[in-house]
Amino acid sequence: MVCKSWKEKLDIYLDGELPDDEMRTFDAHVRTCPSCSADALSRVQMKRAIHISGTRYMPGPEFRRRMQLQIASKPKRSMALEWMFAAVAALVVVAGVLTMGYVENRSTRKHTFSEIADLHVATLASSSPVDVVSTDRHTVKPWFQGKIPFAFNLPELQNTEFTLLGGRVTYLDQTPGAHLIYDVGKHHISVFVFQERSLPARLDKDRVSPKQLTFNMETWSEGGLRYFVIGDTSAANIDSLAKLFKAAS
Numbered sequence: 314m315v316c317k318s319w320k321e322k323l324d325i326y327l328d329g330e331l332p333d334d335e336m337r338t339f340d341a342h343v344r345t346c347p348s349c350s351a352d353a354l355s356r357v358q359m360k361r362a363i364h365i366s367g368t369r370y371m372p373g374p375e376f377r378r379r380m381q382l383q384i385a386s387k388p389k390r391s392m393a394l395e396w397m398f399a400a401v402a403a404l405v406v407v408a409g410v411l412t413m414g415y416v417e418n419r420s421t422r423k424h425t426f427s428e429i430a431d432l433h434v435a436t437l438a439s440s441s442p443v444d445v446v447s448t449d450r451h452t453v454k455p456w457f458q459g460k461i462p463f464a465f466n467l468p469e470l471q472n473t474e475f476t477l478l479g480g481r482v483t484y485l486d487q488t489p490g491a492h493l494i495y496d497v498g499k500h501h502i503s504v505f506v507f508q509e510r511s512l513p514a515r516l517d518k519d520r521v522s523p524k525q526l527t528f529n530m531e532t533w534s535e536g537g538l539r540y541f542v543i544g545d546t547s548a549a550n551i552d553s554l555a556k557l558f559k560a561a562s
Contacts, residue, residue: 329527350438433503443479468557519547
């Protein structure tokens with residue numbers, strides 16, 4: 314099979330573990346090969362379904378309370394010891410809650426960034442990446458009215474190197490949002506827009522570490538909306554398009 318060598322590395326590609334030069338080569342191949350693009354889309358969908366299933370059944374507060382009651386110490390101690398152990402336990406609980414909150418939020422942020430990357434890859438692998446096809450922002454923006462519960466502005470691209478290809482409605486953890494696709498050179502850039510309050514994590518940092526993703530990405534909050542700009546182009550191009558959106562909003 315012609316694509317056998319490509320498909321053997323497809324999972325590594327989707328996990329972002331290939332070297333940068335191989336990632337760019339793989340991106341170009343997936344865009345032009347119907348077989349590999351369909352396989353990539355299928356695996357991304359399966360990956361997301363597995364993740365959602367894995368987080369669906371989480372122990373609730375009542376379960377934790379029962380477990381704490383079961384492991385609570387029973388023997389009687391002196392009042393001094395009781396107060397000492399109570400103080401230590403309180404410190405442990407506070408530290409545990411703070412640590413758990415930090416780790417959970419960090420994990421959720423990482424999951425959100427991973428989902429955005431998956432949406433970007435899945436769209437590029439799709440035979441129909443956009444539902445409204447137009448380079449005119451005055452055509453694309455009104456198309457979203459009634460399809461998502463918020464409005465947003467698109468930047469003017471005249472005298473820039475960016476070209477609008479179109480857009481589609483997308484979902485991040487069942488939250489509806491807008492997905493715009495732009496061209497710069499031979500690269501595609503995805504811009505996602507969601508309502509900030511509907512997202513599962515606090516995404517305070519504007520810039521995402523390159524070590525976290527295969528792609529360059531910027532994210533910021535403006536007017537109650539959360540923006541993500543992601544692509545395999547240079548960080549400078551990502552920053553330029555992000556600045557255009559910030560100016561427009």
